[in-house]
Amino acid sequence: MSDRAQHRFPKADEDIRQSRGVPDTPQTRAPSYRLAFADDEFLCRDELRPVRLQLELLKPEMTLAEAGITSTIVMFGGARIPDPEEKATARTETLAGLSHYYAEAEEFARLCTLKSLKTGGTEDVIITGGGPGVMEAGCKGAERAGGKSISLNIVLPHEQAPNSYASPELCFNFHYFAIRKMHFLMRAKAITVFPGGFGTLDELFETLTLVQTQRMAPLPILLFGEAFWRSIINWEALADAGTISDEDIKLFRFVETADEAMTLMENWEPVEG
Numbered sequence: 001m002s003d004r005a006q007h008r009f010p011k012a013d014e015d016i017r018q019s020r021g022v023p024d025t026p027q028t029r030a031p032s033y034r035l036a037f038a039d040d041e042f043l044c045r046d047e048l049r050p051v052r053l054q055l056e057l058l059k060p061e062m063t064l065a066e067a068g069i070t071s072t073i074v075m076f077g078g079a080r081i082p083d084p085e086e087k088a089t090a091r092t093e094t095l096a097g098l099s100h101y102y103a104e105a106e107e108f109a110r111l112c113t114l115k116s117l118k119t120g121g122t123e124d125v126i127i128t129g130g131g132p133g134v135m136e137a138g139c140k141g142a143e144r145a146g147g148k149s150i151s152l153n154i155v156l157p158h159e160q161a162p163n164s165y166a167s168p169e170l171c172f173n174f175h176y177f178a179i180r181k182m183h184f185l186m187r188a189k190a191i192t193v194f195p196g197g198f199g200t201l202d203e204l205f206e207t208l209t210l211v212q213t214q215r216m217a218p219l220p221i222l223l224f225g226e227a228f229w230r231s232i233i234n235w236e237a238l239a240d241a242g243t244i245s246d247e248d249i250k251l252f253r254f255v256e257t258a259d260e261a262m263t264l265m266e267n268w269e270p271v272e273g
Helices: 012-019 046-066 084-089 093-097 100-117 134-144 177-186 198-212 226-232 235-241 246-251 258-266
Strands: 072-076 125-128 149-154 171-174 188-193 221-224 253-255
Touching: 046 171, 046 177, 072 100, 072 134, 072 177, 072 198, 084 093, 084 100, 100 125, 100 134, 100 221, 100 258, 125 134, 134 149, 149 177, 171 177, 177 188, 177 198, 188 198, 198 221, 198 246, 221 258, 226 253, 235 246, 253 258
Parallel strands: 072 125, 072 188, 125 149, 149 171, 188 221, 221 253
Antiparallel strands: none
């Protein structure tokens, strides 16, 4: 639609301003009088869920498109993985032992961002969940390299604020997990998965399912920490039981360091279907 056609009628924000300046009467105070698109109470009704889903899909999509971002490198991982400098406060000894993956996540994001900046900083941009732990490390690494990161936060009882390293103009907040996960994958060039909990497992298995069922094109899927992943998931048992194929185990690779991950991404060969 041309600018001329768009401006033939009053803009929505102009009508919002004008509606706020009307006389205060019983009629103008009534909920029914509010402009539908400026009525929070109306937009939060159960019947408006399809509209809210669409809004959560469109807002980040339009913002990222306007920023010129064409592809991303996804970093999934636990919010509880501590910075090595703070591992003494970790709730378990095992968690403290995983702190070196915070450092690897930070370095991986730094290396990816340096590479991205060579082509303008709009390709292969780091994207995380915007919270603490591995997500903080990813944002920190991107900032250290002089670049930006995308953060897809979600409203949770115990993680209300994005980490301080998240790029403000690319920091989003979600109500729906499903739409958030779509945005993680829509521009993904590669997926990296660091040690984590239920949320990380959910993100990993949804990605593997989409690739396995050919609902998403194959891409590098790198799991940091082979010992961790093998200790919590018996991949071979799934293949032995016949619930997955032997080829499905080749959909991902284990890595230990940021350098190893960079090399594997550059030399990735997808499994032949």
